[in-house]
Amino acid sequence: MIGPMKAITFAGFRDVEYEMVDDPSIETPTDVIVQVAVAGICGSDLHPYHKREEGLDFGAVMGHEFVGTVVDAGADVERIKVGDQVYCPFTTNCGDCHYCRVGLTSRCARGQLFGWVGHGEGLHGGQAEAVRVPLADSTLAVVPGGVTHEQALLLGDVASTGYYCAEQAGIHADGIYAVIGCGPVGIMAIHAARHLGAELIYAIDTVPERLAMAGRAGAVPIDYRAEDPVLALHEAAEGHGADGVMEAVGSFGSARSAIELVRPGGTVSVVGVHTETEFAFSPAEAYDKNLTYRVGRCPARAYMERLAPFVRDGEMEIDDVISHRLDLADGPDAYRLFDEKRDSCTKVVLTP
Numbered sequence: 001m002i003g004p005m006k007a008i009t010f011a012g013f014r015d016v017e018y019e020m021v022d023d024p025s026i027e028t029p030t031d032v033i034v035q036v037a038v039a040g041i042c043g044s045d046l047h048p049y050h051k052r053e054e055g056l057d058f059g060a061v062m063g064h065e066f067v068g069t070v071v072d073a074g075a076d077v078e079r080i081k082v083g084d085q086v087y088c089p090f091t092t093n094c095g096d097c098h099y100c101r102v103g104l105t106s107r108c109a110r111g112q113l114f115g116w117v118g119h120g121e122g123l124h125g126g127q128a129e130a131v132r133v134p135l136a137d138s139t140l141a142v143v144p145g146g147v148t149h150e151q152a153l154l155l156g157d158v159a160s161t162g163y164y165c166a167e168q169a170g171i172h173a174d175g176i177y178a179v180i181g182c183g184p185v186g187i188m189a190i191h192a193a194r195h196l197g198a199e200l201i202y203a204i205d206t207v208p209e210r211l212a213m214a215g216r217a218g219a220v221p222i223d224y225r226a227e228d229p230v231l232a233l234h235e236a237a238e239g240h241g242a243d244g245v246m247e248a249v250g251s252f253g254s255a256r257s258a259i260e261l262v263r264p265g266g267t268v269s270v271v272g273v274h275t276e277t278e279f280a281f282s283p284a285e286a287y288d289k290n291l292t293y294r295v296g297r298c299p300a301r302a303y304m305e306r307l308a309p310f311v312r313d314g315e316m317e318i319d320d321v322i323s324h325r326l327d328l329a330d331g332p333d334a335y336r337l338f339d340e341k342r343d344s345c346t347k348v349v350l351t352p
Helices: 043-049 149-155 158-168 184-195 208-217 229-236 252-261 283-288 300-312 328-340
Strands: 004-010 016-022 032-041 065-073 085-087 116-118 121-123 130-133 176-180 200-205 220-223 242-247 262-270 292-295 324-327 348-351
Touching: 004 328, 016 328, 032 149, 032 328, 043 328, 065 130, 065 149, 085 149, 149 158, 149 300, 158 184, 158 242, 158 262, 158 300, 176 184, 176 229, 176 252, 184 200, 184 208, 184 242, 200 208, 200 229, 208 220, 229 252, 242 252, 252 262, 324 328, 328 348
Parallel strands: 176 200, 176 242, 200 220, 242 262, 262 292, 324 348
Antiparallel strands: 004 016, 032 065, 032 130, 032 348, 065 085, 116 121
């Protein structure tokens, strides 16, 4: 690709633009350029959109979920080839540092988050016609046969994050579990918990379409405006609460609910992106509950290839979380649609 391309760029509070930007180019010998076939809008894209996270440069290309075709490669790229159909985690990964070796790829010593450029430094995102991918050999994976582009897109972020959340919750067949937030990650956590053997999962939200999707995924939906989830869980668990709570929202209220729902000796697993400055519980509460609290960014690169066979073989049906498929040119409207949850919107994918 030569010359400018179209992309969705950050333009301030609740504002993104569809505009011409410079084409990405090879900057280091380990880079590749991916021509984007499909990109996703993620809930965490809404943090800078709402200024819950600040520091993103105006004009930065948005998005960290993308799948596409390699169209150019640096001289030192060996494993990934021009022409490969590839999918990508939301951060780059070197594959060699301590964190990559132990599977915590989200904390790679050389990792960068796609779609985050501050003070001119960082990586542009994948909501564009093309994207530069550094450390390509260790960051990218070739889309396996039998896996669609949309499935691969989900594996690079929300499906891996949901599975990570469920594993951190310590799922076992006899346990009682709760998922707070039935957005894409919450729905993926339900699918993952079922895959790991959970038989009783309560899904907590207020959006009817998301609660219905949670029910189809195998959970018991609870609209917390109409029913007290703490009472429901305690009744189901003979007064003890949930063995594990999967928190996929990232707010003070959702964190507080997780603490109230979990039983003594239970686990709270948090993958919702938090921007608060304090926890929603005190050290004394944690002590008095013998609480295990597990939180942090999913190491998606360590999960996405591992989960691909489950998706390919139909053990995890994840596609139904996508509600809208729009052109990249419709990106600004797509952000508003997703943000406001209009038209039963759960997940938007964009096609350049």
